[in-house]
Amino acid sequence: MSHASGRHFLQIPGPTNVPDQVLRAMDMPTIDHRGPDFQALGQRLFGKIGKVFGTTNPVVIYPASGTGAWEAALTNTLSPGDTVLMYETGHFATLWKKLAEKLGLKPEFIAGDWRHGADAAAIGERLASDSGHEIKAVCVVHNETSTGCVSPIKAVRDAINAANHPALLLVDTISSLGSIDYRHDEWGVDVTVAGSQKGLMLPPGLSFNAVSNKALEASKSARLPNAYWGWGEMLEANSKGFFPYTPATNILYGLDTALDLLYEEGMENVFARHDRHAAATRAAVEAWGLEVLCAEPAHYSSSLTAVLMPERKGADEFRKSVLANFDMSLGAGLSKLSDQIFRIGHLGDFNDLMLMGTLSGVEMGLKTAGVKHRAGGARAAMEVLTADRTAGSISKAA
Amino acid sequence: MSHASGRHFLQIPGPTNVPDQVLRAMDMPTIDHRGPDFQALGQRLFGKIGKVFGTTNPVVIYPASGTGAWEAALTNTLSPGDTVLMYETGHFATLWKKLAEKLGLKPEFIAGDWRHGADAAAIGERLASDSGHEIKAVCVVHNETSTGCVSPIKAVRDAINAANHPALLLVDTISSLGSIDYRHDEWGVDVTVAGSQKGLMLPPGLSFNAVSNKALEASKSARLPNAYWGWGEMLEANSKGFFPYTPATNILYGLDTALDLLYEEGMENVFARHDRHAAATRAAVEAWGLEVLCAEPAHYSSSLTAVLMPERKGADEFRKSVLANFDMSLGAGLSKLSDQIFRIGHLGDFNDLMLMGTLSGVEMGLKTAGVKHRAGGARAAMEVLTADRTAGSISKAA
């Protein structure tokens, strides 16, 4: 790779900045995946990974990216032709729907405007009308990475329950897990889909299914063809600390370390940190006179903020200019938001001064690229970041 | 991980020893998988990866282990209920067959004794009798990792051609690619399946499909459900240097470096090195008075050697003792060979003195564990290794 002076600012909403400790943990010799040292690693991982999902149930770890974990969630629980209710929160919800179609499912899509999280009431209504229980699963993206809107998962589960509907609840937490409060067990989620490269602070290459008992039960009768993604052999091998096929050993080393870092910081502190950085970012956006894409404050994402361009165009030129001038990668608008927005990732291994470098880069980029805005965004963010700091406070306890 | 003094000898037939340069290449910050630096990496990789497969056709790279690439080869080319002809070379051929069954295919298995490679004549006969062309694909494992026997792929292709049969030829090269001579294009293979963690000298986490035009054509009408593994979106994105979903970026850094190392050494030299180490290993086995599992010299593997225990039992105790006493991991006998054999991996990033450490460890382990044998195996290996050395020769060009 070429080298510009200084560290690149990777401020897309994932992959995120990987801590040095995690990269170094991965930079160790690969070991025998059938030997005792691996077994100890496996048992350690399976013992501690549930905490970040908020579950005491099994978490399946795939050598795959998040897309694979979507496929795993569907193929383990459903049968050809099953109807699944999905919610159009944005680009990734749409991709998941397309994937369901490819697998031979019949997704029903509740339309959304890509500026809100899922509407639990709308889901409840649809389920209430499904007296024949044709709908086998409800699929929702917790944090829609393409828009920066969070869906209220607990409310969705409550709506399902209120409708007395047996549908499974499958949730994509790819860009929220380890960044935004999430509770697999408490919220009654059946399958939680996640990936390594966002809040878990790892390179891409691992993805996850946290699985409820109800989902496990459903997997026994599910008939979608399924081999690589099959939970059965996975869980059997996992119970002894092993995998049924060669796992991505070195990324597992990194996972071991990354979970330790998160738990050392404390999940409550991790969530509070993300909330605080998101608030500071929105203060900057407001001060610039720009608009946050997410139209519902209750749905604001704490892991990324999508920002509308003043005239809903020119975002790609702006991002290109920021990359060329300030060596920072920002997220693009995807599909129907293409060129209309840019996305600022503020998740993962991150802190106040990295955020200020990021927001200063956006502010300088807006000026340099000639985008209409008011100066003062970075300064407004500093107001937020200093509001809870005192001379003697400790940033780690943020 | 705990630390015994000195370097562990990882002599299973993969994952193999990863060169420091490769681990260090992976130990770099993850980058934006949609940005120009990634694009340059992607284009570089797609430009050079074909050489190790012996193809000028596309090679699809998955963030997955080899099992996933098996699934990809089948789901991209076949339809539910299709008959596939598979050859029982050993444990991994059997696993591939089971995977085919799970996916809804009808594998027909030509029985083997786990001591030979595939019999091309038997395949030819079966195809000749398939006048209705029910068989859609022939699946063969090039180097059966569980037995150390190599199947004659060119002969299989010749047999298919001689039978005038349109079946696709799918070949698993997981433990041969980058170690044993292999020629995707020249031998008329339609899909070559491979993984990162053996001859490619990478940690596990990537797998591959090299794809012929005929296979691409077949993929247009194949009806097995298929999303994550789909070649179509992959090849479209790959054509610009990108991936349709987040790739395993850091392992790709490693792949970039690993290919450079292989090509710098020269594929002919790489193959000759593996042949030479395998010959030295067999000389040791013979001197110990033990038996190589592979019963056909023409099928001897150059990447691993499986060795029969004197009384076809006690291999696991032996391996355990070697691990405890000499900090070396050897491969176990799998399924029906369980406890009967041990496997010595001599592939990947390896050299003469590592081999001598390995064989000395086996010899000392046989003595320590009380396994009946004659001493002198390591010495016999040295005879082989010195036969082509002269005072002025250079090991690199070996």
Next chain:
Amino acid sequence: MSHASGRHFLQIPGPTNVPDQVLRAMDMPTIDHRGPDFQALGQRLFGKIGKVFGTTNPVVIYPASGTGAWEAALTNTLSPGDTVLMYETGHFATLWKKLAEKLGLKPEFIAGDWRHGADAAAIGERLASDSGHEIKAVCVVHNETSTGCVSPIKAVRDAINAANHPALLLVDTISSLGSIDYRHDEWGVDVTVAGSQKGLMLPPGLSFNAVSNKALEASKSARLPNAYWGWGEMLEANSKGFFPYTPATNILYGLDTALDLLYEEGMENVFARHDRHAAATRAAVEAWGLEVLCAEPAHYSSSLTAVLMPERKGADEFRKSVLANFDMSLGAGLSKLSDQIFRIGHLGDFNDLMLMGTLSGVEMGLKTAGVKHRAGGARAAMEVLTADRTAGSISKAA
């Protein structure tokens, strides 16, 4: 080490942030320092290191810190009781003087106020009065790390020449080399002292003497006892690519890479980048209503900026608060400046957004710690940083 989320901001004026490529280059197996691979490394290093010093003469590389290179410069060129003329630019000039005393030299110290670089005229006057040529060497610190003032080395040399004085000119460039324009040969310096951990972007552990022919000549009659630091055996061994005793091999790997990074960027660009960041930093200081310690604009340092506390006290509490709240290390005031100033390092592997994170951290720290100031410093810095940027410009060529 404990881990706060995100990357620590190491903004002391050295050690500086080490690029990943350099750390990774160091993270390779140590090799035989008497073998051919080492020889190739040594010859490559000796062939290219002169450029960063602006010399075609030899550069001696010590496994030592900068203090050792001070000692080397003196013990190779001087004899017990020799008078050396030194200039009190600040703390480090004072330490060098004390070191000279310990070695048995008689340093004569031209007093300074720690707010200016050396006064070439004063040096010239003193030399002019030294008709007996008692003064054997003039020692000047190029960039005084404790104050952020640069001494005009060329003017000093001109003054020595104008006085027709034979004194050697010894210059400490520990915190300027690779950051601020410097020309060993062109400016007539006899010994340039440098260290690895600042502009060279390496960890501490190497230090340097660039040596003129006149200095080499002087070394033949110098009588200070001298062994480890002796140029003679060094240069003899270096001429073949080797060292007379075991060198710090792994840091040399890093040096090899670090020089490549600097030369790839281009030394002119490197200097311009440091100038620009220093200008932005001073704009921030001015906007805060604070005072830069360096009282002479012509002497402003481009590698660090020392800032006076409003009432010349409380700097240590301020720095402590910044570390606790914003995970940033700033430089302390040393000896007589203790607690009166803080120092901002903006040298080495650095870029605009890292600088903005840094200055935002200072601004938030001033507020949090209750230091009297005006807001707006970070914003003023952005004005400077955007002044020369346009939508299409490339930061690397900045």
Next chain:
Amino acid sequence: MSHASGRHFLQIPGPTNVPDQVLRAMDMPTIDHRGPDFQALGQRLFGKIGKVFGTTNPVVIYPASGTGAWEAALTNTLSPGDTVLMYETGHFATLWKKLAEKLGLKPEFIAGDWRHGADAAAIGERLASDSGHEIKAVCVVHNETSTGCVSPIKAVRDAINAANHPALLLVDTISSLGSIDYRHDEWGVDVTVAGSQKGLMLPPGLSFNAVSNKALEASKSARLPNAYWGWGEMLEANSKGFFPYTPATNILYGLDTALDLLYEEGMENVFARHDRHAAATRAAVEAWGLEVLCAEPAHYSSSLTAVLMPERKGADEFRKSVLANFDMSLGAGLSKLSDQIFRIGHLGDFNDLMLMGTLSGVEMGLKTAGVKHRAGGARAAMEVLTADRTAGSISKAA
């Protein structure tokens, strides 16, 4: 660096193979050497480093190679013109003597034949005759790296005491510390000189002085000029966990980890491991019909074995051939032993199979290079290595 396949065998008697954990520990960002994180590191190091020296007294750590620590030992304790009694054990003892001369001391050299350790009786006799106590220090190399002979330090101390002589005892343990049993306090050593790159399993770049109270007392009146090496400022700063000048921070990270590895293995086990590998190596040499340079079994080194060429010539051609053919670095004969011997390092991070790779490489090299010898050395070594192994034993407890 170029890459031959597989791992290079670095079997010189230092620098030794650095464990991955140590290299990875060094591969972390440099921190503020005046901040609290560094202080914690410093205090941890000073708290635990004494154990490997067998001392509860201070150990001074220099950013320098071992040669610097020789200079430090002398300049801190002696005055110009002092007589020191040194013992000619080999090349390094001779270099230390030359260094003493350069510093203005008067070394008196007891001649040796380079095939034995120091003769304590001869030292005792010389001291007994020094009624005026002109001799201020006795300097002995514990493990002479050029010959593979160990000097009996306790016997030397007993001889000094028997002579009622006040001379200090200075001991070079550069190639024995952390490999061969050594007890600074118990044996009454005044200054122990050591380096990082041998038994401590680090890259070169750190060196050490362990210092007795008597040596500290002597340092108050010592008059050799001394600055960089001065114990006074070091110990004062060390008492708070800091250093008086910039330390080699990243190598200190490695030291922190390396000491943990040694202590985890247990020093008794570390010494036993080295003894065992040395015994196996000598068995190989004997079986080859070659001669170990060290002529006195009681003085055999456990960290290296020097081997005489059959006709006392051709060693360099042999080593060159081994490097070219088998990618292994062996140690050369130095000065008067040039070309007559080769040296096999078996110290540091090492195990049985690495030793067998090494000895096999020597055996194959002897054959390839046409050096007269008998085969069977590697096999003889295996006899030694299996003698204490049983099926259930654990190598870590060696």
